[in-house]
Amino acid sequence: MSISLCACGIGSGSSRYKVVKTLSKDNCYIGFRNDDQIAYYMMGALSMLIADGTVTTIAQKWLSSDPVSLEGNAEALTKKELKGLEKRTVIIGVDENSYPLAFRQENSYGGFNVELAQAVCDKLGWKATFLSIEPANTFIELSSGDVDVAWNMPMDKDAKEFSHYGPVMSNSLVIVGLSGSSRRVSGHSLVTDTSEEVKAALAEKEALANSFSRVTRITGGTRECFDKLNSGQCDYIVCTHYAVESYNRTGGNPDFSGASGSAQYIAPTPTPAPSVATTATTEKADEYTSSDDEDSDSEE
Secondary structure: OOOOOHHHOOOOOOOOEEEEEEEEEEEEEEEEOOOOOHHHHHHHHHHHHHHOOHHHHHHHHHOOOOOOOOOOOOOOOOHHHHHOOOOOEEEEEEOOOOOOOOEEEOOEEEOHHHHHHHHHHHHHOOEEEEEEOOHHHHHHHHHHOOOOEEEEEEOOOOOOOOEEEEEEEEEEEEEEEEOOOOOOOOOOEEEEEOOHHHHHHHHHOHHHHHOOOEEEEEOOHHHHHHHHHHOOOOOEEEEEHHHHHHHHHOOOOOOOOOOOOOOEEOOOOOOOOOOEEEEOOOOOHHHOOOOOOOOOOOOO
16 A cells, blocks of 8 residues: 555645655554464454444544555454353553554553554453553564554564464654755754664664764654654654644644543553664765655755
């Protein structure tokens, strides 16, 4: 599924933020332990929700359009199968740094992924609880039993250690500045969250990362990154293209109040994640403009 960044309103004259570089484009999957029957029921319920329009409704609320590429099937599960299910609690792993797909507001979770997973569990008569996980740790989290499902995040499609379904949708990590920012990033400062996904994306484009004067990793996720950008404490940030769309659509003031009370927060095992500032060189700066990913703009 192709992603049109311009279609998101990114970079248009009325937008507050613009994408200056695409770091990575990934497909998102739903992962389960191998041979776990929960996969049959959850994917069946999801297929039914696609067929009846529930998924589109949830997507339009959080993403303004429906990017889900899975096929719907109104008869994926029979009435007998649904009626015969035992009550249970499902621990669902989400990436809380991926607003508007998932985020944490105090002790509750919200976002497209959370509301969609909640709807699937409601369809099955199950209780959903949520735990923040790193997409790179999907197998570890599943095999340890910390989560029962890793929900709609980038995964290794060739992995054999766990079962995955999809792709559900595509997602991109992008470098974003204010609308008046230069598309030449050399010598400017960059702020990112502490996720391994962002760290790996920058490592794959080492020369681009090194063209920034400073790269700072901070806790607080997407919201804190945009706060730093808005306050002038950095020149660029890294986030998903869905986040840029949401921030542009709301004039820089997205609604974080949509966390559901039924989406119970489970505190993960604490791991230190201090802010780390890295000073980079500015060699080969002129090579890193947006001409290979987005339309060129004249310097302002």
